Amino acid sequence: MLLSDKRQRLLSIVAGVILASGIFMLLLPLAFELSSGYAFAKEPEAETGTVFTRVSRDLLAPVVYIDDDELFDDEYILVSDGVPGTIVRTYEYTGENTAILIGEDTIIEPISKIVCAGTRRRLSTGTYVHPAKGIVTSKFGYRGVAVGSSNHKGWDISNVKGTPVVASDGGIVIISGAYEDYSGYGKVVVIEHDNGDWTLYAHNSELLVEEGAVVAQGDEIAKMGSSGTASGVHVHFEYRPAGGGAVNPDILFNAEDFTKE
Numbered sequence: 001m002l003l004s005d006k007r008q009r010l011l012s013i014v015a016g017v018i019l020a021s022g023i024f025m026l027l028l029p030l031a032f033e034l035s036s037g038y039a040f041a042k043e044p045e046a047e048t049g050t051v052f053t054r055v056s057r058d059l060l061a062p063v064v065y066i067d068d069d070e071l072f073d074d075e076y077i078l079v080s081d082g083v084p085g086t087i088v089r090t091y092e093y094t095g096e097n098t099a100i101l102i103g104e105d106t107i108i109e110p111i112s113k114i115v116c117a118g119t120r121r122r123l124s125t126g127t128y129v130h131p132a133k134g135i136v137t138s139k140f141g142y143r144g145v146a147v148g149s150s151n152h153k154g155w156d157i158s159n160v161k162g163t164p165v166v167a168s169d170g171g172i173v174i175i176s177g178a179y180e181d182y183s184g185y186g187k188v189v190v191i192e193h194d195n196g197d198w199t200l201y202a203h204n205s206e207l208l209v210e211e212g213a214v215v216a217q218g219d220e221i222a223k224m225g226s227s228g229t230a231s232g233v234h235v236h237f238e239y240r241p242a243g244g245g246a247v248n249p250d251i252l253f254n255a256e257d258f259t260k261e
């Protein structure tokens with residue numbers, strides 16, 4: 001029994017050592033982590049309450065916009081670039097990898113960027129639509145049968161009286177009534193477009209817009225007629241590029257594309 005007891009005890013010790021070794025082996029990596037701090041402190045931690053500063057050259061002043069009525073409202077011109085200022089920020093470490101901002105001190109004031117911003121509303125598309133439904137019955141240039149002028153300065157688009165005459169492009173109505181230099185136009189509308197080009201619509205029976213009105217492309221501006229010097233019902237349409245005389249509207253449309261309906 002004694003022997004048996006001894007063996008029993010010895011076996012217990014051996015088993016205990018093996019078990020202890022196993023547990024030790026299992027815990028070894030954890031022990032390494034604990035001793036190295038590898039898994040528990042990825043960043044070296046400052047002591048809570050530590051105050052530190054950072055210098056940043058990122059202090060921006062608000063952009064200053066100067067209104068410019070020569071520019072369109074989607075146009076900008078850079079006058080001068082801004083210069084960032086320098087700021088010193090003071091932080092206090094509050095533990096757990098966080099710090100709170102406790103002070104800011106501007107060392108160099110920033111300089112604003114200055115931009116000219118357009119305020120002029122865009123009224124024109126830069127493209128032109130037919131000023132009226134109808135058939136082009138007289139084109140630009142010299143013509144045999146003189147009606148009003150032997151040098152025809154536009155196109156005549158003929159249809160029935162009262163046919164809508166529309167703004168070929170948007171702009172400002174600069175004339176609605178009689179044309180100062182030439183009464184032969186009868187009741188006439190002239191529109192000035194954004195780029196300074198004019199379009200002119202003559203011989204109307206009725207005018208629907210007043211001088212100074214803003215019209216969009218396609219807006220009805222008049223009713224077709226035969227006022228002034230006109231042989232029949234039509235709109236006499238002229239296209240006058242900025243600052244110049246009338247040019248052939250064939251740079252805007254094909255005469256063959258016009259239809260009465």
Ligand SMILES: [Zn+2]
Pocket residue numbers: 138152154155156235236237
């Ligand atoms: Zn004409």
